[in-house]
Amino acid sequence: MPSSLDISKLLSGDRRTIARAITFVENDNPGAEQFLAEVYRKTGNAYRIGITGPPGAGKSTLTNKLAKHYRAQGLKVGIIAVDPTSPFTGGALLGDRVRMSDVEMDEGVFIRSMASRGSLGGLSKKTREAADILDAAGFNIILFETVGVGQSELDIAGAADTTVVVLVPESGDGIQAMKAGLMEIADFFVMNKADRPGAEQAVMSIKMILGFRPHDEHSWMADVVKSTASEGIGIDLIASEVARHRAWMEGNGSFLRRRTAQMRSRIEEIIRDHFTVTFWNTARKQQLESALPAILARTRTPYDAAGELLVNDGR
Amino acid sequence: MPSSLDISKLLSGDRRTIARAITFVENDNPGAEQFLAEVYRKTGNAYRIGITGPPGAGKSTLTNKLAKHYRAQGLKVGIIAVDPTSPFTGGALLGDRVRMSDVEMDEGVFIRSMASRGSLGGLSKKTREAADILDAAGFNIILFETVGVGQSELDIAGAADTTVVVLVPESGDGIQAMKAGLMEIADFFVMNKADRPGAEQAVMSIKMILGFRPHDEHSWMADVVKSTASEGIGIDLIASEVARHRAWMEGNGSFLRRRTAQMRSRIEEIIRDHFTVTFWNTARKQQLESALPAILARTRTPYDAAGELLVNDGR
Numbered sequence: 001m002p003s004s005l006d007i008s009k010l011l012s013g014d015r016r017t018i019a020r021a022i023t024f025v026e027n028d029n030p031g032a033e034q035f036l037a038e039v040y041r042k043t044g045n046a047y048r049i050g051i052t053g054p055p056g057a058g059k060s061t062l063t064n065k066l067a068k069h070y071r072a073q074g075l076k077v078g079i080i081a082v083d084p085t086s087p088f089t090g091g092a093l094l095g096d097r098v099r100m101s102d103v104e105m106d107e108g109v110f111i112r113s114m115a116s117r118g119s120l121g122g123l124s125k126k127t128r129e130a131a132d133i134l135d136a137a138g139f140n141i142i143l144f145e146t147v148g149v150g151q152s153e154l155d156i157a158g159a160a161d162t163t164v165v166v167l168v169p170e171s172g173d174g175i176q177a178m179k180a181g182l183m184e185i186a187d188f189f190v191m192n193k194a195d196r197p198g199a200e201q202a203v204m205s206i207k208m209i210l211g212f213r214p215h216d217e218h219s220w221m222a223d224v225v226k227s228t229a230s231e232g233i234g235i236d237l238i239a240s241e242v243a244r245h246r247a248w249m250e251g252n253g254s255f256l257r258r259r260t261a262q263m264r265s266r267i268e269e270i271i272r273d274h275f276t277v278t279f280w281n282t283a284r285k286q287q288l289e290s291a292l293p294a295i296l297a298r299t300r301t302p303y304d305a306a307g308e309l310l311v312n313d314g315r
Numbered sequence: 316m317p318s319s320l321d322i323s324k325l326l327s328g329d330r331r332t333i334a335r336a337i338t339f340v341e342n343d344n345p346g347a348e349q350f351l352a353e354v355y356r357k358t359g360n361a362y363r364i365g366i367t368g369p370p371g372a373g374k375s376t377l378t379n380k381l382a383k384h385y386r387a388q389g390l391k392v393g394i395i396a397v398d399p400t401s402p403f404t405g406g407a408l409l410g411d412r413v414r415m416s417d418v419e420m421d422e423g424v425f426i427r428s429m430a431s432r433g434s435l436g437g438l439s440k441k442t443r444e445a446a447d448i449l450d451a452a453g454f455n456i457i458l459f460e461t462v463g464v465g466q467s468e469l470d471i472a473g474a475a476d477t478t479v480v481v482l483v484p485e486s487g488d489g490i491q492a493m494k495a496g497l498m499e500i501a502d503f504f505v506m507n508k509a510d511r512p513g514a515e516q517a518v519m520s521i522k523m524i525l526g527f528r529p530h531d532e533h534s535w536m537a538d539v540v541k542s543t544a545s546e547g548i549g550i551d552l553i554a555s556e557v558a559r560h561r562a563w564m565e566g567n568g569s570f571l572r573r574r575t576a577q578m579r580s581r582i583e584e585i586i587r588d589h590f591t592v593t594f595w596n597t598a599r600k601q602q603l604e605s606a607l608p609a610i611l612a613r614t615r616t617p618y619d620a621a622g623e624l625l626v627n628d629g630r
């Protein structure tokens with residue numbers, strides 16, 4: 001680990017050290033695990049909130065306003081954006097750029113964007129590790145922002161204590177949200193841009209679908225909160241709903257159960273990454289290369305080549 | 316493998332057998348690999364085209380029209396939709412439903428949607444296997460439709476012979492496409508909804524960025540094609556550009572190089588999936604469970620628990 005990465009400086013909240021520590025982790029530097037193990041022991045203070053939903057739902061604006069809300073309560077806020085369409089990450093595929101400079105200038109806010117591509121399956125591992133770094137550095141609230149189409153929102157639901165799914169009236173009805181798998185991960189929904197036509201109807205249709213889910217008196221009942229984040233309307237309601245969900249989880253032991261389940265999959269991921277790195281030694285890489293021409297010619301198949309690599313595993 | 320899964324029926328193009336074969340693979344049924352190895356030997360006839368881009372770019376409409384274009388040439392077309400926002404998959408997060416019934420009724424078209432979530436990292440494996448099944452069943456063209464935010468479009472670029480990135484004037488300029496990582500995967504761009512304001516400017520900015528990339532006289536130069544897919548305008552240009560890319564690749568050996576690289580990562584994926592299944596035997600699952608409380612209490616870390624699991628690997 002670079003001598004400049006001083007864990008005591010990290011724990012004191014030094015911004016330069018935080019930034020370097022996240023980069024260090026992002027680059028999979030040797031020594032990262034030892035450093036992260038030290039960091040992990042100092043975590044446990046931050047509450048982690050996932051904010052997901054389709055592109056154009058206003059997630060970045062909402063994240064921005066929610067950060068300000070917590071700042072006004074004196075809390076330090078870390079933002080991790082893994083959304084390629086987010087202005088935080090510089091993506092903004094749909095062109096809806098939001099100025100973030102007001103929170104960016106705040107010393108009590110740390111914003112980090114992480115690439116959602118490339119590193120094979122390592123995104124959720126790295127996101128969690130970046131959150132650990134911010135947690136150890138004294139941030140009280142960590143906001144993950146990610147686009148809810150595909151796999152990334154599942155990763156975030158696996159790293160967050162409370163997952164908020166942001167929709168807009170144009171997102172379609174509750175049945176569509178259910179089909180897209182958003183019902184399973186939402187601890188609650190936000191109907192953003194609620195001043196637009198159709199908002200009331202969209203809220204009702206989601207509530208109806210939520211009511212159909214099997215539940216008893218011990219179940220958490222996900223609700224729908226309305227907001228117009230660009231005007232700052234409804235941000236307090238969102239924060240209250242997060243607090244209500246947190247209190248509910250802490251009151252009945254489900255907070256620990258959720259963190260335990262997340263830790264289980266986190267360790268599975270560490271082990272999966274490990275295999276990918278150690279399995280592919282020089283001999284096996286060569287064995288694969290020499291098998292490829294016959295496979296491409298269809299005299300062999302990828303399955304028997306994989307089988308041979310696994311049998312001949314060098315032990 | 317179920318006795319109803321008759322490979323000769325599959326090879327004859329029987330639709331019911333194709334559907335069952337894909338379900339069989341999707342469910343990871345025991346015997347799937349043996350079946351897929353047989354299927355793999357019969358592949359090699361289909362050309363695989365990936366269609367990706369941000370939600371709302373009109374990918375489904377374009378896929379639909381492109382399928383009709385190839386049908387008019389007498390080619391059989393398979394469509395694999397892994398886009399949770401696509402009307403093919405029933406997602407349509409942004410509400411932009413397109414009627415697909417005209418191609419859905421055509422015996423020469425087979426449409427299959429695949430869930431882009433859940434099965435850990437197995438999506439690209441299953442997508443490729445579904446494509447193999449369609450290839451072996453006599454389909455000449457396979458269209459993959461996927462939303463281009465995050466990981467799924469990379470998976471598709473890894474399965475397609477030609478990758479088409481669909482944008483609209485509102486998608487932002489070339490710099491944003493570059494930041495979103497679309498430049499690296501696009502064999503060419505389509506500026507869809509080209510009748511909208513700003514289309515010409517958007518095309519120019521992408522062309523400018525493309526021109527800045529390092530290249531020499533042997534490089535493929537990705538171009539930008541304009542279309543208004545909803546009116547059927549530009550579909551022939553897209554098909555021509557696919558044909559030009561294919562001819563270029565076949566002429567200089569890069570077709571085989573691309574398929575070889577794809578096969579390499581395909582085998583890596585088979586092996587990764589294998590480890591996930593075999594590593595987690597009962598003893599290791601129990602070892603993980605008993606380590607969790609101390610980790611949650613932060614007297615241990617996920618890294619040392621993972622290390623212990625890896626050392627004590629049962630051999």
